[in-house]
Amino acid sequence: MTNGWADLQNAKVFLIEGSNAAENHVMSMRWIRKAQQKGAKIIHVDPRFNRTSSIADIYARIRPGADIAFLSAVINHVLSNRLYDEEYVKLHTNALFVANEAFGFDEGVFSGYDHEKHKYDQSSWGVQVDAAKKPVKAKSLDDPRCVFAKLKAHFARYTPEVAEQVSGVPARQVVEIAETFAKNRPGTILYALGMTQHTVGIQNIRCYGILQMLLGNIGVAGGGVNALRGEPNVQGACDMSVLNGYMFGYLNYPSHNEPTLKDWTRNNGTFRQKMTVNGLKAWFGENATPENDFGFGLLPKKSAKKDYSVYGMIDAAYAGTLKLLWVNGQNPMVTNPNLGYVHEALSKLDMLVVQELWDTETASFWQRPGSDPKAIQTEVLLLPGAYFMEKEGTISGSGRMVQWRYQAVKPPGQAKTDLEILDAVFRRVRKLYEGSTDPKDAPILKGTWGYAPGSLAEDVLKEISGRVLRDVTLPDGKVLKAGDYVGGIGQLQADGSTSSGVWIYAGIFGGGKNLSKRRDSADKSGIGFYKDFAWSWPGNMKILYNRASCDASGKPWPNAIPIVAWDETEKKWKGKDTPDVPDPLKGPDTPEGQRAFRMNAEGVGRLIAGPFKSYKAPADELPVDVSYVPKDGPIPEHYEPVESPVPNVLHPAQQNNPALKYPRVKAKQPIGTAKDFPYVLMTSSVSEHWCAGSTTRNVPWLNELVPEPMCELPEALAAKLTVKTGDRVKVSSARGAVTVKAVVTKRMQVMRIAGQDVPVVWMPYNWGFKGLSTGPSTNDLTIDAVDPGASTQETKACLVNVVRAEETVARR
């Protein structure tokens, strides 16, 4: 989330699309309802009428996988009716930058597309730069060469009527939503997996970024783009870089063709290099020196040509190259799509290790109904871990608030805390390599690993936060003493005199105090910042990009709640929140004082996202910062899901995302067509069961509330199939089939898309063959095509057939 849970109370309008917040992020409603009581409007856009829809002022039914068509029409309405915030757009975005002349878009593909490799050369997506390597700026938004003009031209094709044709949202409702959202500010956007689990997931969210920047809704209280994340510590796991592509907190993991820190810096900039040095010092301590590139050579380098995502993992297991898989509190035999293939892949491993609370479908994959354990040669270890009340440590919720949890009780039986298990395994392996001089073993022997048994979690948190390793004198004369804990990102040094395992968490142990333990719940801000309760990254900041809440002179925009401002007498940025500026002492009259989006090389928000590097001096070899560019386009464009019942009406020749590669493993990844599988299936959780259900399906009272999976059908489809609620139906896709009970409702509907009837059905995916409540896994049906940039699977839209099952059971 750019903002936080309690900040939702400050919004005047909510666009909730791709989330059933009322059922799946229940506590968000506490704050949304507060805003609603003060008159805020709630817009809910979803294929299924659910409990979030029921409290919304406007509910719009949308076809799964058609969000870009709808949102582009909203953006188009804002652009063509001048509903955008012109001052904000000119100041805080790249709207005035002059686009590259070679930039273009034709028949569904952007310039630079390689049809054979399904890949873009992104160079034409950037902006023109002058001799100082700074972007050339147009005088007005009407200049046809500028980014804003290109944006307008791109979205002009998305009329409300086109949106209706593609997404099923009636044209008049598209306009009503655009007007309501644009005219009530600040407005916030909430989304969850309904938006990300698509082969256009990144571009779905890009629509939100663009819309919110146009409306001046980023960086302000009550605004933002807020991801309601799926898992309790999915935010923290990402922050800690348990992701193949990152290290030390969202720093790009090095590839084979970046053998030195300098090679890496060429692609990432010196700002991030500094953070990497701090990470390397945390990992390798004394063994990281300027002479040895701070131990950069000790990091394994991934191949830039391979896919290391969880889907690459499954493909590698199936190919027989992945030998040992260690699964820690995850249950892919329920949650991965295309489960039949996942099962075959796991069966080819030499060893599977599952660290868990329960005996799950993954741990016992060899017991899967229909499979023969004798034929599965995989060794399996099941290591009993501890649940949250049985161990201590921090988690980071969606709002980036890092809170400490105390250990209340011991884990049951011989179960151990997961940190103990990981620590013990690492020490064992290190012991096996003791005395080795083989370079391949150097990282294991040279890595820092001295967490004390009695205070494992806090010792690790100290390493994450960072230490002062040699005395440092800061620019303001303040001296940091060796042995101190770093107080924040601003204190981190590029020369190895400080360390921080995850730079965005620098300072959580500032002053030697564990700030995640703070418990002051008084609302001193009056707007729900609760700055003395726990600690939020970065630097206890509550609203990211909050410099954008001010105008060029550093004063809050007239209608915004003041959260930060430039104080002319004290000569510094200050306010209720930690100012999001490169340097709190550099005012609006300096370039630093105008970088509201300082993590972009451009320093401003990017309406069109192309390549850009910033340099301190034009002749410098290494950039300071390098901007990220989505693989599949600089601006969103509607593409159909891999399995779709309709043609792409915008460009029939380019049906799907051009950067998509699917199938990856032809024999195992069939693509169904509407001829055999005429209905669209969307999947999600229910309020009572969570994710794989490994935990919730072992809680009797939750099983009583929702005892089994089901397929929810629109009445018109049910009538055609002569199915009524409680009957058993067989749902099948190109990948598998399951039999479940039917639930016939008005919540699902047959939609009218591109002139044809498209029935949409829904199933929860939380079941499997283990636990107290067992049932078929919906992911036997779903497709494992993934977003080209994020590798998120398209579990929100695939094609199925539904027929009456032979046997029927009596109504419950």
Place this chain on the structure above:
Amino acid sequence: MNVSRRGWLKLAAGGTAGLALAELGLGPSEARAATKGLKLEGAKEFTTACNFCSCGCGMVAHVKDGQLVNLEGDPDHVINFGALCSKGAAMKATHDSPQRVRAPRYRAPGSDRWVEISWDEAYEKLAAKLKAVREATWTATEKDQDKDGKEVEYPVNRTDAIGLLGGAQHTNEECYVFNKMGRLFGTSFVEHQARL
């Protein structure tokens, strides 16, 4: 001394957790008076947070004689102020559930059953396998063309045969160590359920 339930929770949960009433500087009689009518008399309190969705609702765990006797919404938590949803409210049942795995288990190749093993055996098997896989699959260099089209042999020092998966159910500290360990072992297959 008159301490309301809410005030009491605040006192007991603030700062260091796990304080019994007597440790709050209240005399025994005052403590008894304060807890009169409370079912959880004498229980120690620990603050924690829910482990289902990413709202991060605060909870208070009550522990008596080492047993978890109650788990409820934390009235002084800035996200939920005491409330919990149906899942969060059901959390207590997970700690002492008979379904929990209580000892390490092993399933041999081709076997149709689990056998319980000791931690020592489990660690031994895993550490030996990690080493064996590294030895058998190590890639020291990777050949590729540089940007001028020249063939280069890059040092890569990795194995693509070990995968680490999971983290969103765990603490930041566990995630950090899991990732660090994986990278030190030499694998790039480090992932978790970020997409679920």
